[in-house]
Amino acid sequence: MLRATCDRLDRLxxxxxxxxxxxxRARANIARMAAKAAAAGVRFRPHFKTHRNxxxxxxxxxxxxxxxxxxxxxxxxxxxxxDWDDLTLAFLVNxxxxxxxxxxxxxxxxxxxxxxxxxxxxxxxxxxxxVIGDTAPLWIKVDTGYGRSGVPxxxxxxxxxxxxxxxxTGLLTHAGHSYHTAREDLPxxxxxxxxxxxxAREATGRDLLLSVGDTPTCSAVDSFTGVDEVRPGNFxxxxxxxxxxxxxxDDDLAACVACPVVALDAARxxxxxxxxxxxxxxxxxxxxVYGLVGRLDGEGPRVLDAAPVVDISQEHGIVRTAPARFAxxxxxxxxxxxxxxxxxxxxxxxxxxxxxxxLAGATSEA
Amino acid sequence: MLRATCDRLDRLxxxxxxxxxxxxRARANIARMAAKAAAAGVRFRPHFKTHRNxxxxxxxxxxxxxxxxxxxxxxxxxxxxxDWDDLTLAFLVNxxxxxxxxxxxxxxxxxxxxxxxxxxxxxxxxxxxxVIGDTAPLWIKVDTGYGRSGVPxxxxxxxxxxxxxxxxTGLLTHAGHSYHTAREDLPxxxxxxxxxxxxAREATGRDLLLSVGDTPTCSAVDSFTGVDEVRPGNFxxxxxxxxxxxxxxDDDLAACVACPVVALDAARxxxxxxxxxxxxxxxxxxxxVYGLVGRLDGEGPRVLDAAPVVDISQEHGIVRTAPARFAxxxxxxxxxxxxxxxxxxxxxxxxxxxxxxxLAGATSEA
Numbered sequence: 001m002l003r004a005t006c007d008r009l010d011r012l013x014x015x016x017x018x019x020x021x022x023x024x025r026a027r028a029n030i031a032r033m034a035a036k037a038a039a040a041g042v043r044f045r046p047h048f049k050t051h052r053n054x055x056x057x058x059x060x061x062x063x064x065x066x067x068x069x070x071x072x073x074x075x076x077x078x079x080x081x082x083d084w085d086d087l088t089l090a091f092l093v094n095x096x097x098x099x100x101x102x103x104x105x106x107x108x109x110x111x112x113x114x115x116x117x118x119x120x121x122x123x124x125x126x127x128x129x130x131v132i133g134d135t136a137p138l139w140i141k142v143d144t145g146y147g148r149s150g151v152p153x154x155x156x157x158x159x160x161x162x163x164x165x166x167x168x169t170g171l172l173t174h175a176g177h178s179y180h181t182a183r184e185d186l187p188x189x190x191x192x193x194x195x196x197x198x199x200a201r202e203a204t205g206r207d208l209l210l211s212v213g214d215t216p217t218c219s220a221v222d223s224f225t226g227v228d229e230v231r232p233g234n235f236x237x238x239x240x241x242x243x244x245x246x247x248x249x250d251d252d253l254a255a256c257v258a259c260p261v262v263a264l265d266a267a268r269x270x271x272x273x274x275x276x277x278x279x280x281x282x283x284x285x286x287x288x289v290y291g292l293v294g295r296l297d298g299e300g301p302r303v304l305d306a307a308p309v310v311d312i313s314q315e316h317g318i319v320r321t322a323p324a325r326f327a328x329x330x331x332x333x334x335x336x337x338x339x340x341x342x343x344x345x346x347x348x349x350x351x352x353x354x355x356x357x358x359l360a361g362a363t364s365e366a
Numbered sequence: 367m368l369r370a371t372c373d374r375l376d377r378l379x380x381x382x383x384x385x386x387x388x389x390x391r392a393r394a395n396i397a398r399m400a401a402k403a404a405a406a407g408v409r410f411r412p413h414f415k416t417h418r419n420x421x422x423x424x425x426x427x428x429x430x431x432x433x434x435x436x437x438x439x440x441x442x443x444x445x446x447x448x449d450w451d452d453l454t455l456a457f458l459v460n461x462x463x464x465x466x467x468x469x470x471x472x473x474x475x476x477x478x479x480x481x482x483x484x485x486x487x488x489x490x491x492x493x494x495x496x497v498i499g500d501t502a503p504l505w506i507k508v509d510t511g512y513g514r515s516g517v518p519x520x521x522x523x524x525x526x527x528x529x530x531x532x533x534x535t536g537l538l539t540h541a542g543h544s545y546h547t548a549r550e551d552l553p554x555x556x557x558x559x560x561x562x563x564x565x566a567r568e569a570t571g572r573d574l575l576l577s578v579g580d581t582p583t584c585s586a587v588d589s590f591t592g593v594d595e596v597r598p599g600n601f602x603x604x605x606x607x608x609x610x611x612x613x614x615x616d617d618d619l620a621a622c623v624a625c626p627v628v629a630l631d632a633a634r635x636x637x638x639x640x641x642x643x644x645x646x647x648x649x650x651x652x653x654x655v656y657g658l659v660g661r662l663d664g665e666g667p668r669v670l671d672a673a674p675v676v677d678i679s680q681e682h683g684i685v686r687t688a689p690a691r692f693a694x695x696x697x698x699x700x701x702x703x704x705x706x707x708x709x710x711x712x713x714x715x716x717x718x719x720x721x722x723x724x725l726a727g728a729t730s731e732a
Contacts, residue, residue, distance in 0.1 A: 015462040016440065049680060071681045072640075074382065091681060092628040094640055095702030096381040120629055124701065148682055149629050149638045176679065262458040263486055263515050272515045274438075274460055277714055282648035313542065314415060314713050315437045315457060316514055335490065336461030347680050348643055 002333055005296045009258055009338040012357065017279045018258045019354040020340065021237070025254035026056065029235050030063045033218065038064075040224040045069050045088060047213060047233025050347045054082040055358060056236070069213065069231045073097050076115060077104055085113025090172060090213070090231060092141055092149055093117050093124050098131040105136045118172055120151050122165035129166045137169035139211065140204075144196040146176040153196040156203030163204035170209030170228065171197050178216035183246035186220035193217065194226030219247035239346035240292060243303070244285055250302045256294065256340040257349060258357075259317060261333060269323035271307075271330055275341055276315040281348035291341040293319055303342050304329065317341065368699055371662045375624055375704040378723065383645045384624045385720040386706065387422065387603070391620035395601050396429045399584065404430075406590040411435050411454060413579060413599025416713045420448040421724060422602070435579065435597040439463050442481060443470055451479025456538060456579070456597060458507055458515055459483050459490050464497040471502045484538060486517050488531035495532045503535035505577065506570075510562040512542040519562040522569030529570035536575030536594065537563050544582035549612035552586035559583065560592030585613035605712035606658060609669070610651055616668045622660065622706040623715060624723075625683060627699060635689035637673075637696055641707055642681040647714035657707040659685055669708050670695065683707065 012018075030046075037044035046060060047069040057079060060068070067086040070076045073094075076087050085108055093101065105115040116137040119125045125138060140162050141150035150173065151158050162168070175193045178186060190212070197210040212218075213231025219242070224230050237255035238248040259275030271293075280291050293307035307329055311318040319339075321329050333339070343349040378384075396412075403410035412426060413435040423445060426434070433452040436442045439460075442453050451474055459467065471481040482503040485491045491504055506528050507516035516539065517524050528534070541559045544552060556578070563576040578584075579597025585608070590596050603621035604614040625641030637659075646657050659673035673695055677684040685705075687695050699705070709715040 015460065015466065016438070072382070091640065092638065092701075094381065094626040094628055095700075096626060096704075100381065121701075148677070148679065148684065260460040260462060262460055272458065274457065277647065277649075281643065282650075282714070283643075284648075311514070313514065318514065334461075335458075335487075338462075348648070 001329055002295060002339065005340060006333060006337040008296050014258055014338055016260065017275050017354060019349065019356045020256050020258050021056065021356060021358050022254045023358055023360045025252060026236050027059050029238065029252055029254060030060055033232060033235055034063045034065065037224060037230055042224045042227055043067060043229040045229050045231045047231050048079060049075065050233045050236055053356065057082060057084065069233065073100055080104060080108060085111055088116035088139065090118055093119055093128060095127055098127060102132040105132050109135045116169065119162065120149065122161045125162055125166035134167065138166055139170050139172040140168055142171045142173045142197060142200050144173045144175055144193045146174060148176060153200045159200050159203045160205065163206050168206065168208060170211055171200050172211040173197060175212060175214050175217055178214045179241065181216065183220065186217050190217035190221045191226065198226065215242060216245050216247050234347055237346040240285060240342055240344045253303065253342055255346050255349065256342045257354065258338040259341050261335050261337045261339060263335060264330065264333060266326045267323060269321045269326045271319040273317040273319060273339065274315060275317040277312050278314055279354060280309065280312060280317065280341065280343050281345060282312065283345035283348055285344055289344065290317065291343050293339050294342050296340055309341060367695055368661060368705065371706060372699060372703040374662050380624055380704055382626065383641050383720060385715065385722040386622050386624050387722060387724050388620045389724055389726045391618060392422065392602050393425050395604065395618055395620060396426055399598060399601055400429045400431065403590060403596055408590045408593055409433060409595040411595050411597045413597050414445060415441065416599045416602055419722065423448060423450065435599065439466055446470060446474060451477055454482035454505065456484055459485055459494060461493055464493060468498040471498050475501045482535065485528065486515065488527045491528055491532035500533065504532055505536050505538040506534055508537045508539045508563060508566050510539045510541055510559045512540060514542060519566045525566050525569045526571065529572050534572065534574060536577055537566050538577040539563060541578060541580050541583055544580045545607065547582065549586065552583050556583035556587045557592065564592065581608060582611050582613050600713055603712040606651060606708055606710045619669065619708055621712050621715065622708045623720065624704040625707050627701050627703045627705060629701060630696065630699060632692045633689065635687045635692045637685040639683040639685060639705065640681060641683040643678050644680055645715065645720060646675065646678065646683065646707065646709050647711060648678065649711035649714055651710055655710065656683065657709050659705050660708050662706055675707060
């Protein structure tokens with residue numbers, strides 16, 4: 001059933017593991033999230049850490065996006081070099097980078113933009129103001145329940161202390177515990193996150209903006225209520241983790257890795273791919289599953305639960321299917337063919353130094 | 367107890383996650399393995415996939431190494447560009463790359479070198495000979511029990527068929543199941559692997575060379591008996607996985623990631639690092655443990671089991687220690703300090719596009 005897919009990939013002239021991005025699907029994912037933000041009247045500041053790709057950044061710009069989120073200074077500098085002026089670095093300020101952060105903040109200010117920075121202590125807030133001045137919008141990182149970093153949402157005294165130590169723009173959180181929340185509970189998690197941020201704002205006694213951002217809750221809610229800004233990132237590609245959470249359809253999956261087949265073993269129901277941890281990452285779903293082979297031909301199921309990548313090492317991926325089904329699934333595949341593998345976590349796949357091919361609808365059109 | 371370490375890292379002028387390689391330790395690791403191979407009279411063909419670094423490659427050359435192993439065509443081309451002439455690509459041939467493999471094989475042959483290739487079917491062996499001619503040494507990939515790829519060692523007819531389809535140089539295996547073998551059983555696993563390769567050779571009826579390569583067994587044995595070539599790679603750095611297996615000492619660990627501290631929370635016993643899955647990989651030891659903070663000051667324990675990275679996301683790592691021990695371990699640490707984190711699997715850490723700093727003995731000398 002995969003022959004048509006292999007024939008299509010054959011025509012791309014690839015000879016090594018390559019990230020394939022479906023432009024039609026990715027643009028649809030962007031448009032949908034942008035429309036939801038516009039309908040709610042909230043600022044859409046998508047996180048660019050998933051794709052980190054200037055060409056894909058332009059798809060966002062063409063959808064009306066003017067403000068973005070990044071997770072490192074290097075990523076901020078990269079997109080500033082590609083004409084993005086309004087950036088938030090949603091990662092606690094590393095004091096050692098203050099000089100370079102200042103250089104970038106002033107460079108953006110000179111062209112009418114800004115570099116938002118994130119802090120969780122009065123000392124950090126004062127250090128930013130001391131080194132950078134008033135140029136950078138300051139966001140207080142708040143922990144609304146994820147437990148990774150930020151001021152706990154119910155620690156009023158500390159929130160007040162940070163807010164009083166320097167002029168701040170808003171409160172920012174990442175509700176990463178959404179990745180461990182059942183689909184039906186995600187809308188309530190979004191609301192709870194907004195309520196906790198509002199409580200935190202009250203403690204500061206300041207009129208601060210509220211910014212949230214994670215793909216599961218932002219995809220699950222019908223409307224962004226109670227916040228001023230949303231910063232999801234993964235939704236541009238989605239992945240098997242989001243699929244397992246139930247916040248995307250198979251038709252929304254916009255990025256896969258084309259992996260060369262290097263061995264076939266029908267008797268054991270195995271296919272050996274050139275596609276390992278350096279391409280797909282070691283992120284796993286229960287099984288373990290490190291990825292799923294799928295189709296690009298627009299017929300039948302696109303993602304084959306019957307063909308999981310069950311083991312992975314640095315460069316190898318092992319796909320296993322029931323030997324009784326091997327002929328049906330892989331019957332006409334040969335070594336040298338390329339198979340599309342949908343990754344568990346597309347942010348980490350995008351991080352791998354893979355060659356990338358942008359395809360206009362190649363994963364959705366026949 | 368980590369203050370002296372932070373002071374030393376402070377002097378390096380780093381401001382972001384950076385791979386630190388201890389030249390003294392890495393050269394000692396190389397020298398020890400090279401000496402063991404020389405004593406046994408076997409060829410030492412170390413795998414370069416762990417470091418993938420031309421400067422570190424020169425340390426091998428200075429230890430007398432002239433032949434290397436790589437795991438992709440791109441890696442082969444990289445080291446061919448850095449004056450390595452005798453390469454084995456220990457990854458099953460991807461037929462789609464035959465034209466490029468041929469170009470590289472001929473380029474190496476022109477300067478007196480060669481590109482060894484790996485096959486597991488008569489068809490692949492014939493395809494190599496058809497496209498590339500007799501230039502490339504051909505190795506038959508044998509599965510001696512790992513179960514990842516290659517001709518099963520006891521499948522005599524298939525081994526014979528491959529060996530008869532083209533002129534072959536030898537039999538090559540990777541006993542990756544050594545990573546799940548108890549320390550005391552590793553020498554026997556090495557011997558068993560050699561015996562199984564010898565059995566496979568008998569089935570071919572040819573006078574073929576035997577090549578093995580995995581760091582656990584190659585580190586555990588006193589002598590390389592029963593093989594012609596060894597291809598370990600990880601041993602240049604070692605890592606927490608090898609430490610857990612018991613095949614290296616803490617003093618042999620030669621690569622760590624310097625990670626900036628972005629938050630400290632004594633009450634919860636937590637340190638938040640800029641150092642996540644993109645730097646350390648998602649490889650884990652039971653716990654889970656994604657890395658261990660350690661010292662560089664030459665006093666006391668170098669790797670702190672009391673300070674594990676217990677959670678990891680794309681850019682963040684969370685270190686947790688018992689709150690009662692927090693002051694002792696992290697008492698004088700500030701945000702902005704850099705902490706060394708020893709990775710679980712150094713091959714994947716080396717794969718991350720990290721800036722790399724080569725230090726002459728910085729992790730072992732005061």
